[in-house]
Amino acid sequence: MSITKADLLRWLEQSAQVLHDNRDYLTQLDSAIGDADHGVNMDRGFQAVKAKLAGLADADIGTILKTVGTTLVSTVGGASGPLYGTAFLRAGIATTGKSELQTGDFVAMLEAAVEGVKARGKAQTGEKTMIDALSPALAAARQAQQAQLDLPHVLQRCSAAAEEGMKSTIPMLATKGRASYLGERSINHQDPGATSSWLLLKTLSGLYAAS
């Protein structure tokens, strides 16, 4: 089983819906420890992505992902623009020319995306950012791949790890981003970026029925 081009496009379309549906929730999280624009930003960015999907039907996966990246950079004015933009751009570079992704391709793509986010935001795990969802998600995907699980199970483990990582941000002290200005007041709040990262991975995993 693989992630086909059609699957990818469907993931992006569904993600746009999920982010739209969770707009207020993400905004609420971002109001507690940020500038209250994460929900609006992700919704705006992915509505712009959704509008481009029809025109990408004939493109390879690399091009699709790079287009998502550049679209997010130009439509999202918050930190998520450069961060998710870089994630998708690097993911696109790693998947240039591909029309489907096997498990190994998916892991390589996620690895490139996470490295991109780390390089762009200069954060590591434990700083209450999207990395706290993405890094464990990548580790889980790698482990599942090594255990030779099928793609649906790899994605399920990946998404579950992202969820755990997202929840682990609650007690963390923010040392990056707007939340870092709150100091100790950032503790006991779930990070919005980790939350949107989990939503994206959960949506991808949800495309495949893993028993």
Place this chain on the structure above:
Amino acid sequence: MSVSLVIVSHSTQLADGVVELAGQMTRGAVSIIAAGGSADGSLGTSMEKVLAALQQVSGPDGTLVLLDLGSAVMATEMAIEALSPDEQQRTLISSAPLVEGAVVAAVEAAAGSTLQEVAEAAASAHQMPKVRT
């Protein structure tokens, strides 16, 4: 010719205001332009706006970028990555506080200092006393 300045802020008004204030010290002798706000003018930063500004003031003496908060750095870095290697060599991002750094940098640039000298002057701007007790 002198070092040019690009002012990046999450707020278009703030960027424009800093340009105005810093420009007051140099009376047009230094290229200082604003790259504030998101693409649609709302609060945020835009890699494309920053890139356009950098390209507009690009010159042999180089450019110092002053900015307000963290994510402005990311947008600015992405913009710089889009420049030619030569232009990248001549572009620096300042860690100075936005307003004080811009004013100090403008004065230094108007005096004909090099990019390195302008950057160092801006970096020490936070030490300038404000309220004397």
